[in-house]
Amino acid sequence: MSAELPAILLPEASLRHPESTKWLKYPADVLPLWVADMDYAVAPVITAALRERASSGLGYFQYLQPEPGVSALLREKLATQSITELPEGGIRSLPGVVPGLYASVLGLTSPGDEVISMTPIYPPFMSAIADYGRHLRAAELVHGEAGWQIDWEALEAAVTPGTRLLMLCHPHNPTGRVWTQAELARLAEFVLRHRLWVVSDELHADLSFQGAHQAFVSVNPALRERTVTLTGPCKTYNTAGLGIGAAVSHNLELLDRLARASVGVMGSASAMSMTMWIAALTGGAQWLETVMAQLLANRDLLTRRLRAELPWVRYSPPEATYLAFLDLRAHPRAADIQAFLLSEAKVALNDGLTFGPGYQGFVRLNFATSPEILNEAIARLVTALS
Template identity: 40%
Template sequence: MTTRFDEIIDRRETNAVKWDSRKEVFGTEDLLPLWVADMDFTCPPEVIDAVVKKAKHGVYGYPKQPPAFYQAIQGWLKRRFNADVPKEWISTIPGVVPGIRMAVEAFTKPGDKIIIQTPVYPPFYSSVEDLGRHLIKNPLIEENGYYTMDLADLEKKIDARTKMLILCHPHNPIGRVWSKEELTRLAEICAKHNVFIVSDEIHSDLVYEKGTHTPFYTLPEALSQRTLTFIAGSKTFNTAGLFSSLAISNNAELLRTFTQTAAQFGVNHLNLFGIEAMTAAYSHGDEWLDELLVYLRENAEYIINFLETHIPQVKMWQPEATYLGWLDCRGLGLPKDELRKFMIEEAKIGLNDGASFGEEGVGFQRINFACPRSVIEEAMTRLKQAVDRLG
């Protein structure tokens, strides 16, 4: 059955990083880009209509967030996560990564220790190290492609200088949705040692089983008072270029400190069109997202089945969330640098090299499967032909 997501949309020469940066990133334009985390699908029609309407007005002055903006957010969080979030819990930030950096600046000092759970999204590393904080790794435990938190190791690594943990929830690149039990235990350890938690929940809408994602701010108040959660519609509705995200906390003083820090650095305003897009998406995007999740899940299943049938040396675990697959290529027996070269020069597909997510990612590649099925089919065919040539 043909769906709205089967359409091939030519993004070349549109200043799309994913397509128009192939030469800089991979050294060639002769490959299929399946790397940077945006989708090759158009936004929901309601989002497009809202942006076009605002564009036609012709005056693009400084915007404010109207009541409808907050009502849309609150309605979305209630419908998707059964979360009651007062307007007073919400602040704005142009992006989740700038938000994480502002949280580091607001709640830690140079020399403080900050924990991340690896392998993980590369900006987590730079958000700590660029600001002069000391990075502590709490590697996840992997068993047959399934990852869990190593909470015993976490507690061992916390000392008096440890001030923050940055959580990826759902996790990029491994696709885990942390259970309420896992989050509770994590929060208990951090509360015991007075460690602040920053929860990056930008992929929280892209969960394949409804009701499995637990927003951190919905945990009991004793565990969530020293936490700050970031969300955005950018991954969900493919609006990353509109630079509009949200920070949520049930601690008024904490949120005020964060907002003041963001204002000091001039990153407390949203994009004019981002406000319109977010309002429309959170008001009308449910049906579109439900259809998208079915399509994405089937894309992931296609990859998994193809690998099992044709390329057993490469494996992928079914992600619980996100449109990112974590390909275990260790069975190919290629050294780190040779694996990346093989994907680019032989398979001619542009993936994120696993090593960029930390040393625990060596031997892995991250694939973005948020594209038409025919593109995934072509990518898998290219990969099979390249592996066959390895002998």
């Protein structure tokens, strides 16, 4: 465990908790650097708040107000991302961000409509489109010397008169890109010219190494009528098991459409998840600062070792998140690279193919762990790939 950050790595027994997806999916000799959970203990303010709510006298677990207590804090936080002047009712809680993605597809498009997104992309974007008979129009990003970039020609070519919605991921999972002000402004122009709705998944906003996050909706006032922003605490505070999120818009009709499309099946966020989010927004800043320092150190460690020991691996260090998207297509086993690394290196990564049909030979590596585990995983990958 590193000297600077002794407190935050979860002990082995917690990592291997019987309900852990990340650590129990694969055999015990496999290092799991796949699903986007961190190996760090949650902020002490969160555990304290959960304990307090569960204690006698404060144990209120009945039906909750429709406008959750977290809204006022969230409103303040969103203002730091330039989302201002939200109307009353402009924040609706969700049991998670993925349900918000699905509700957006259902509420903002009709069966047979086209939805545009930039691939590679977090898999539920594609399943939300396909599962309900909408069609993905994929605009592949380009990966060159300048890192992952939007292919503007591909984006224009992907739009047809049947395209209704842009699904944006900002910061972007799996590449870790933080779209710049210039890129966001150009995307805004694209959206307005083609009269698209937008759902912007900004779940990774707090995990940027580039400074304060700028929300997509903030780059052009005309986007307010067309955009739903999705946010939540689970990537920032490592609380995915306490499902909660929010759909945010200046246009209440869009939020109503999401609600109508998912009436009866959406469910609601739990009392404990609200307590967690309130605690995180109120007192989680210092914990997050420590975690970000660890993530940056791990990212740079990964970058240094890949450049030195596997220089043929094409990789652009992420500008946000703890996910690295590695291009291993030059390897003879590119056709089954995830399975090869699982069996030969005993390292579990996400298969690139799940991020879009063009991404066989890529893997996504989650570096939100200790430097020791990361070093061990890199050593195993180097041995298996060399």
